[in-house]
Amino acid sequence: MTFGIIGSGSWATALVKILTDKNQAINWWVRREETIQAIGQNHANPNYLTSAKLNPALLNMSTDIKKVFQQSDALVIGVPSAYVLDILSPLTKTDWQNKKVISAVKGLIPQKNILLNYYLQEEFDFPLENYFAVLGPCHAEEVAQEKLSYLTFSGNDITAASEIASHFTNHYISTIVNHDILGVQYAAVLKNIYALGSGIAHGLQYGDNFLSVFIANAADEMAGFLKKFGVEHITVGDEIKQQDPITHRKPPNYAASVYLGDLLVTCYSVYSRNRSFGTAIGKGKSVADIVKEMDMVAEGYNASRCIYDINKSVMANIPIAETVYKILWENVKPAEGFKRIEQVLV
Secondary structure (H helix, E strand, O other), X not given: OOEEEEOOOHXXXXXXXXXXXXXXXXXXXXXXXXXXXXXXXXXXXXXXXXXXXXXXHHEEEEOOHHHHHHOOOEEEEXXXXXXXXXXXXXXXXXXXXXXXXXXXXXXXXXXXXXXXHHHHHHHHOOOHHHEEEEEOOOOHHHHHOOOOEEEEEEEOOHHHHXXXXXXXXXXXXXXXXXXXXXXXXXXXXXXXHHHHHHHHHHXXXXXXXXXXXXXXXXXXXXXXXXXXXXXXXXXXXXXXXXXXXXXOXXXXXXXXHHHHHHHXXXXXOOOOHHHHHHHHHHOOOOHHHHHHHOOOOOHHHHHHHHHHHHHHHHOOOOHHHHHHHHHHHOOOOHHHHHHHHHHHOO
16 A cells, blocks of 8 residues: 655654554655755754654655546545645545545644535535544654654544555554544544643643543533544443454544544643643733744644534533633633633533
8 A cells, every 4th residue: 555645744754754654654744945955955854843864765755636646546634624624725525536545634624614624525425434534632743752652543434444544554643443434533623622632721820620620521522522422432431341352452432542542642741832832822921923923733623613603503511622712713701701611610
């Protein structure tokens, strides 16, 4: 299987490192020619994850996205959700035929309020059975340091998901496979919103005691949204004796690493851009100023509005996520918003 990576930010660069550290040659779409030249000369991305050493001999880099598609069997889409429409616009339905897609997009496409799989189906007639998602808990910075991390690969075709996952397994990456393709993606969207809220609380100088209660309630709120949305695996604490015949693991539940684990690391980690974004909000900076200063996109910002709109039809009880939205988009003062949140925590 020949992989093409679309994107050259920190997460895409981390995925490139994971694959090439297993001595796999890849095709890599990079937006700017000068970045390609710098990677070839310095064996590192000059803009993101600069400490990650890359092997240029295994990198077939190009600024031509159609060329990367033509040369690859499986495409890993690793760009911020806000840029998906622009980056994929040169492609036609023919370019997607007989391809597998692995989404590394950790957000909803904000222009449409939909996941990547729905956009591909709508725009390119791309079938869900050839669509997969790769999620954490896994920060790119720890991949660069080769610290043991876990990736979850999800897809309706569990055999194909397992095959894809096998290419990413190395001495510092363990992989998990499940078939909850919609649930894992919505969990990734929600955890970014809660991490942003965690940052706001930190910026307002709430302590660890409060944050532990905040995150526990956020986890419960996330599970409630997923269950209301129709995700099947929202259980915790049940002894599940039956193992999956392919993965030999118990079926997923919301306390597993891709749900609760990813929420925890995104809320607590110093590497979390959503937490950093929220901290700046809590300290009184405006959204406009933070967007200008950050060289990376905090997915939770756009996601908060998307989930707020989606929940008008889902009608889940998500007061924490709704308050984060109102702080970011409706000019509710952070301190006032968190006084509201204090009242709903249990």
